[in-house]
Amino acid sequence: MHKNTNALVKAIRLATLAAVAAPASVLAGGFSLNEQSASQMGVANAGAAANPENATTVLFNPAGMSQLSGTNISFGAAVLDIDAEAKSGSIRTTRTNPNVPVNPSSDGGDIADPAVLPNFYLTHEVNDSIDVGFGIHAPYGLAADYDNDFSGRFFADKTELTAIAFTPSLSVNNGQGLSMGLGLNIMYAEGRLSRYQDLSRVAGMGALALDEPYADVEGDDIGVTFRVGFLYELSDRTQFGLSAQTGTELNLKGDMEVSGLPSQLGLPASAEEKVEVPLAIPESISFGARHHLTDEVTLLAGATYARWSRFEELDVVSREGSSGDVSQILGRLSPMGIPDPINHVTEKWENTWQFNVGGIWQATPAWAFKAGYAFDESPVNDKFVTARIPSQDRHWLTLGTQWKDVSNGWTVDVAVGTLIFDGNAKVDDRVYLHSDPSTPVGNDRYQAEYELSAWSAAFEVSKAF
Numbered sequence: 001m002h003k004n005t006n007a008l009v010k011a012i013r014l015a016t017l018a019a020v021a022a023p024a025s026v027l028a029g030g031f032s033l034n035e036q037s038a039s040q041m042g043v044a045n046a047g048a049a050a051n052p053e054n055a056t057t058v059l060f061n062p063a064g065m066s067q068l069s070g071t072n073i074s075f076g077a078a079v080l081d082i083d084a085e086a087k088s089g090s091i092r093t094t095r096t097n098p099n100v101p102v103n104p105s106s107d108g109g110d111i112a113d114p115a116v117l118p119n120f121y122l123t124h125e126v127n128d129s130i131d132v133g134f135g136i137h138a139p140y141g142l143a144a145d146y147d148n149d150f151s152g153r154f155f156a157d158k159t160e161l162t163a164i165a166f167t168p169s170l171s172v173n174n175g176q177g178l179s180m181g182l183g184l185n186i187m188y189a190e191g192r193l194s195r196y197q198d199l200s201r202v203a204g205m206g207a208l209a210l211d212e213p214y215a216d217v218e219g220d221d222i223g224v225t226f227r228v229g230f231l232y233e234l235s236d237r238t239q240f241g242l243s244a245q246t247g248t249e250l251n252l253k254g255d256m257e258v259s260g261l262p263s264q265l266g267l268p269a270s271a272e273e274k275v276e277v278p279l280a281i282p283e284s285i286s287f288g289a290r291h292h293l294t295d296e297v298t299l300l301a302g303a304t305y306a307r308w309s310r311f312e313e314l315d316v317v318s319r320e321g322s323s324g325d326v327s328q329i330l331g332r333l334s335p336m337g338i339p340d341p342i343n344h345v346t347e348k349w350e351n352t353w354q355f356n357v358g359g360i361w362q363a364t365p366a367w368a369f370k371a372g373y374a375f376d377e378s379p380v381n382d383k384f385v386t387a388r389i390p391s392q393d394r395h396w397l398t399l400g401t402q403w404k405d406v407s408n409g410w411t412v413d414v415a416v417g418t419l420i421f422d423g424n425a426k427v428d429d430r431v432y433l434h435s436d437p438s439t440p441v442g443n444d445r446y447q448a449e450y451e452l453s454a455w456s457a458a459f460e461v462s463k464a465f
Contacts, residue, residue: 030282030311030352030380032139033117033140033141035080035458036056036059036117036138038076038458039053039074039411039415039460042360042399043356043359044358044417045356045374046302046356046357046372046374047241047290048241048288048302049231049243050064050231050240051241052067053462054411054460055072055122055462056119056121056460057133058122058135058167058169058183059121059137059183060243061181061231061241062133062170062171062182062227063229064241066231068123068125068464069125070124070465071123072122072123072124072463072464073121073122074120075118076413076459076460076461077118077119079114079115079117079457080114081115082453083451084110084111084112084390085110085111086107086108090424090448091107093105093152093445105150105153106150108150108151109147111144111146113143118136119135119136129172129173130170130171130172131170132170133167133168133183137164139185142388142389143159143161145157145159146158151446152387152429152446153195154197154198154212156195157194158193159388160192161190162191163187163189164188165185165186166186167185168183169184171229177234178233179231180229180231183228184227185224185225186224187225187281189220189252191279192217193217193388194217197213197214199213199262199265211261213258213259213261215257216256216257217254218255219252221253223248224248225246226245226246227244227246229242230243236292238290239290240289240290241287243285244283244286245283247280247282247284249279251276251279253275256273256326257271257272257326258272258329265333272325273318273325273342274318275317275342276319280311282308283310284306284307286305287302287303287304288302296362297361298359298360299358300357304353305352305353306354308352309350312346312347313346313434313437314345315434316344318342341434344434345386347380347384347386350379350380350381351379352377354375357373358371359371366404366406367402367403368404370398370399370400371398371399371400372400373395373396373398374395374396375396376393376394376395377393378392382426384428385428385429386427391452394419395419395421397420398415399416399417400416402414409465410461411461411462413458413462414457415459416456417455418455419452419455419456420453424451425450426449426450427448427450428446429445430446
């Protein structure tokens, strides 16, 4: 694995490895993650922008720190397990040259392994008007891995994105029910894309069975986004929150290696080239409301809008220009000459809404019980559903419980959730022109329907000092 080697990147990578036990799983709201806090997960993140229960408000709305007294910590982890597998009877593949023999193929197996997502948050009251905070969490992630004999291996094999954010935050309040907060997300991200290369279009090869070279791209980058939040107490029972985050573009810089090149074509066994993968991170805005219906019952609601339309393509771009070894070799194998970019995938994602409702029943001073529901739109364009991210709209049902020791301020939250998808994801993966992203190149095609299901569980420990 080839990575940037400056001291800052090394330090952040060590922190990432210490905080993230496994890469995040695919299909979690585009590549954003909902599982950031067990206390909020119990209500499906409903009203999170208006419900500062503990230090996790650093993430959801930094303005909420103004309603926490003294020093507060929250830490925990979530487990996310997604089953995603192509239905064998639905798979259809086409190659540009049908005369080239196809190696035995499979449905690729279950492509997503369980993931562990840790988090840590801290707030401190400086004075009656100012609070500061800090958080470490995993805001984005993807992980998919097909079997080596997958029918669509010329479109996807491994897809990985692991991101961790360090979030210093500040809030101020006017003492009359209005608070404002500002947070900075310093993100370190690393990613990997791999697939097999289809040489059936090589001119003059006829029905000769060629090896299938393996292309592997890895890279990393550091990016920054900003979050601003507002919290307004309408009354002692009702308050509203608004939280907005800026977008950015990561440029995952690293290397591309192509191995297993066929000797029949007079090529070296492998080749490397310096590349980068631009990755758009969307802007988002969340609205939340909290209402104490009674002293024991709290109602929560919220909505989030995300500008996923920033993510138009997934490209591998050379940092060496047309002189790179990989570009030269792929140019020899392609009737179109040296590629620019080296690899292009049309995405054209769409903007999305997520709607959440939930409730909390404070059964006793020590015990509270929670439930929530969220409808989460998939940003994936129905015309360009790829084997890397087979996705569909989903319904998130959650239950949670909270135990609090009133005498010493320790609180424990536990939550479980299930994702129910709106039918099967219908993948139709093709190669498109970079200059005209809606125009297919050749007849190469992979089609399949994917069965999707998921569950998650989380715990969280909080303490007020």
